[in-house]
Amino acid sequence: GQNIDQPTEMTATEGAIVQINCTYQTSGFNGLFWYQQHAGEAPTFLSYNVLDGLEEKGRFSSFLSRSKGYSYLLLKELQMKDSASYLCAVRGYQAGTALIFGKGTTLSVSS
């Protein structure tokens, strides 16, 4: 099975940088995903890591260490609209295996 841990809540101010951590245990591994979910809306894809290292995509970057079972999402130049839940999700290695989500980290950005 899979087990995913993330902090429940984080706060930050506009313009700042925030790092949201995720640790996971999974039997088999085939990728780690980060999704953003605004309140009352569907999750939307942010990033995908399958190899160790940093993937950068504009203001958002995601890092993976498979040996440590660890990932983080880095958000730079925070904006008010970044206030949302950030969901870490992993996928097992079996064909057809779905994404399993963590409980998410609720980020509040203030001015």
Next chain:
Amino acid sequence: EPEVTQTPSHQVTQMGQEVILRCVPISNHLYFYWYRQILGQKVEFLVSFYNNEISEKSEIFDDQFSVERPDGSNFTLKIRSTKLEDSAMYFCASSEMGVGTGDEKLFFGSGTQLSVL
């Protein structure tokens, strides 16, 4: 941009009644999923579907639940006899490719809020 569409957006039902939640996945996608999210809780996997059969299901997806692809475009989730604890947002999702073929991200619909009274 293509999107996953779900109907209805809200569904209210009495305990014990059957409900069918409908989804139209993105047209060239081959993998379909149902997730649910109880208010304030995490997004939980229910079932995945590929090539007209269930690929994987969670322990939540018991005999009260079933899925179907009745035609070339729709994907449905049926709950046979709803319980109070089935009240949740139900998300349909689809992906183009399968595991191991790349960043096979899931695209989610906007959800159906199911309220069981």
